[in-house]
Amino acid sequence: MRYHNITKDDMLNGVGLRVVLWVAGCSHACPGCHNPITWDAAGGILFDAAARDELFAELDKDYVAGVTLSGGDPLFPGNREAIGTLCREIRERFPGKTIWLYTGYRWEEIAELSLLSCVDVLVDGRFMQAQADPQLHWRGSANQRLIDVPATLQQHKIVLIDE
Template sequence: MRYHNITKDDMLNGEGLRVVLWVAGCGHACPGCHNPVTWDANGGLPFDEAAEDELFAELSKDYVSGVTLSGGDPLFPGNRADIAALCARIRQRFPDKTIWLYTGYTWEEIQNLPLLKNVDVVVDGRFVQALADSQLHWRGSANQRVIDVQRTRASQEVVLL
């Protein structure tokens, strides 16, 4: 897996103060995407031990609520195995931190992915420029949903946060 940036002290991409991992690779190519530089799966830098150490150093801070995985798309097929392993390591080491994941896939397309057992919130759906609204909380367009993953998995019906 490759990544473009680790943003520290972020308040825009999830609840609370967060660290954001911007991964490389996205096949959606949504018109109006705010981060098209991340589409190339071969772009950015390798997510190596030093990058993980940097991410975990931020997560170890008491005032950081959790991590947000964005990009690109963390669920780009080439990223899924590495994202699954990373989420498992985060959950094990930081059980009280939340994991948010932004994806262009809908919940219905990804709901059976095993990695979701370690994710707290998914913001799903492609960005649709015609539905863009800067007043929306934690999402860019009105078609996207902020989904409470564990409550959704338990009830088998989408539960919005």
């Protein structure tokens, strides 16, 4: 897996102060995307042990609420295995931290992915410029959903988070 940036002390991509991993690779090519530089799966730099250590050093801080995985698309097919491994490792090592994941895929397309059992909140759906709304919290367009993943998995139906 490749990535473009690790943002520290972020308050825009989930609840609380967070660390954000911006991965490379996205095939959705949403018009109006705020981060098209991340579309190229060969772009950015290799997510190696040093990058993992940098991410974990941030998560080790008491005041950091969790990690947000964005991009690009963490669920771009070429990222799924590495993201799954990373999510499982974060969940095991930092059980009190939340994991948010942004994807252009709809829940219905990816619900079978085992890595979702490690995710707390999934922001799903492609960015749609015609439905863009800067007043929305944690999502760019009204079609995107904030999904409570543990509740959704438990109830076998999509459970949305109220803003």
